[in-house]
Amino acid sequence: MELASKYDPRAIEEKWYQFWLDKKLFHSEPDNRVPYTIVIPPPNVTGVLHMGHMLNNTIQDVLVRRARMQGKNACWVPGTDHASIATEAKVVKMLAEKGIDKRSLSRDEFLKYAWEWKEQYGGIILKQLRKLGASCDWDRTAFTMDDVRYESVIRVFVDLYNKGLIYRGVRMVNWDPQALTAVSDEEVVYKESHGKLFYLRYYVADNETSSHQDSETARSLEVSKSQKYIVVATTRPETIMGDTAVCVHPEDERYQWLRGKKVIVPGVGRVVPIIMDEYVDREFGTGALKITPAHDINDYNLGMKYGLESIDIFNDNGTLNEHGGKYAGMDRFACRKAIMKDLEEAGLVEKTEDYTNKVGHSERTDAVIEPKLSAQWFLKMEGLAKKALEVVEDDTIRFHPAKFKNTYRHWLENIKDWCISRQLWWGHRIPAWYLDVNGRVETIVAHNEDEAKKIATEKYNYTGALRQDEDVLDTWFSSWLWPISLFDGIRNPDNPEINYYYPTADLITAPDIIFFWVARMIMAGEEYRKDVPFKNVYFTGIVRDKLGRKMSKQLGNSPDPIELMEKYGADGVRMGMLLTAPAGNDLPFDEAICEQGRNFSNKLWNALRLVSGWQIGDAQQSAENAVAVQWMEQRMAQVIEEIEKDFDQYRLSEALMASYKLAWDDFCSWYLEMVKPAYGTPIDRETYDATISIFSRLMLLLHPFMPFVTEEIWHALQTIGKDDEKAAFINANFSIMNQHMPTSVFYDQRMLDEFDTAREVIAGVRNIRNTRNLSPKEALEVSFIAVDDRYRFANFNGIVQKLANVSAINEVKEKPAGAISFMVGTMECFVPMPENVNKDEELKKLQDELKYAEGFLNSVLKKLSNEKFVGGAPAAVIEKERNKQRDAETKIAALKAQIAALS
């Protein structure tokens, strides 16, 4: 059968993926083999594949495929994440486009829309992963909100609550007054904004009784201009209604006189204490800070520390509430203007400056974020963090690259309790119910409403309606259970699956979620399995564009992965990504590198074309071919050893590069050229079989990286020249996927060294041809003087003759007259060519070489004459230096002789 000269991945990739699915080759069930488990970092259920996924999943697939071929029971579990914030935002937007306001819907109505959305768009990304060749066990596909996972989350919440690790508390959240929801820190974007810095006078209240006076009296005090005051700088004068203290640095000499005093909030008349705390930056403004505990996170912390009152002056929509006094009902920004006007008039403003600072805006609505106190659920971190840190510190879990240990440690040592509630509807609703008993609100945490009702009856003798908490859990509160919940290890902690597959082997993820996800999975693992969730964490880099910018939708600098795969083939794109992606390094993505991958597929394809065209003759194997096969075997064993080492250290790009060079350079450029029969002549059976075998094993080595082209070629090689057996072979489930990965074996280093010499001789001859414009068809002669057995290459004589088109190779004692020379180690090689020798050129070349050799010898001699070196360096090192000396001396003598002969 004729093969096209260009490899076309499209049909081939589709064919084999379907084949693998049909034969259920990705499916895993517990058995006697060693398990190798990877759980996918679940992408957002409504997301689409981007370059980050491509990288991440390619790496997972490489590891899984390799493990499978190593005879392990490989199981890669796919799934998606409900991604509460992102998904809810998308649904809200979709509804808005239809003219539906989320606030007009009931929770159930909204969730119905959300589920519809999920059914429609959910899982697109998993389909896309198939194009990439991902060998996931699709039968196990999970979703963080499917029944098993939902129930697992609820159980864990109840369990942790009962253990006293979950509590409800008040915390400052980022409030979006437009969307009327709290948003996470990640959804706040800080923007430079030009505002003003207002300097306000806070008069000292001398009369101690003034703190109990009504505001009328206070206001009359305030107009008494004879009194002293302190000036406070603020960007947000509208919040002074919530001021409950003024803070200065305890060592600030300017304000020592205020120690223990009280001041009057301008325009408000409230008398508040002066407090002293080192938090204050003396350099900023006037070194005095007004404290508004309800509306600033730092003020809130100081308020807690000094037991200050917290006065919330805003409504949820950003207008002032009843605490705003005359400004009540006014928008916060309108209020800012109004209040400044009033203060100016009252003479309470010292000055106003232009000021640029960063103001948090909501990523979604662009509204200015208002810090707001609200009740939230928290998970205590202390005990969990301690264990999670230990297992990484003692290398029970290894990070690749290890530098991320530092980041991890730093975070865990400064960890705060985890706020696990979110004011959203899409997610796992918090299983807490409230009831009023004798005017008090009681909380019941239960697995479901029925259980809650039962508890209400038993504990409080209450049979009325229960009110469930409106919030849902942070998305990470389900993903942290992922390695356990995927195998139902929360609900059924002793089931055969969890016992077999857990702990998983490797986790492949991006470093930006080391805290959100990695650390928390480790905590959950320790808490619910008393064991780590994985043994290695491979941190991928971030995919950037050529200019080093992060890929993003806004910039439009992200190529569409599907289009890329159509252009270069999935194998080409996989290889392109892996070649530039050492662990933990950012990856400046350039389409050109996928081209390299495509070219490589094509190279392999053409090697198949070559081999499949060979006719087999009756001749005995020639000595040259026998040597070629032997050498290729040695070389392959050597590279396999390298590859194994690379994989052990998770250096995937190095492993791929080594395989690439083995296939392209050693196999195609050298080996195939060595054994390739002349046009029209057959090849001997022995060499042919060896070539098929080597080629096949090469495909095995490459298969984890380039699954499609290797399966195609491997199949072709097994059935080459046996068209009638092809169908049966395919039906028999034979796949490269379940072949055994070649392992390293002993190899003969001397043979490899000898070939290197031969290769240099070949290169030397080719170079002479090249520089002198000699046709490759014109056979040349080579002679050499070998003073050192290390540089003999007798076994490769025939090969040198074939590849360099040399008619004869002679060992000589003296340099032949009229020859061009070159050196390989200490061996002098000559190509007799009297008519072509340019004496001056030759002389210059030789003299340059001599100069270098002499310089080199000098440095070696210097070392060897240094007593401290001879005394201090290891014997092996000294021996090496002696060898260098001998080699250099030999070479210098040879060069001098040549120079003498020429001149």
Next chain:
RNA sequence: GGGAGUAUAGCUCAGCUGGUUCAGAGCGCCUGCCUUACAAGCAGGAGGUCACUGGUUCGAACCCUGUUACUCCCACCA
């Protein structure tokens, strides 16, 4: 502001325990080739003061000091 990291060829990176002729690889570039598998190819070649500075050592790309530049993470200044 706190923490971590990086700096080697035009680009992206290796260089492991300081010691081979150590200054490497891939891509790119240059030259010559449509040589019966492959121009998505073949052969050959040029490219670097290992950021800078001082030190340790018989010996430094590698260890230490400082400087500079960049990157990332965390916190965020009224």
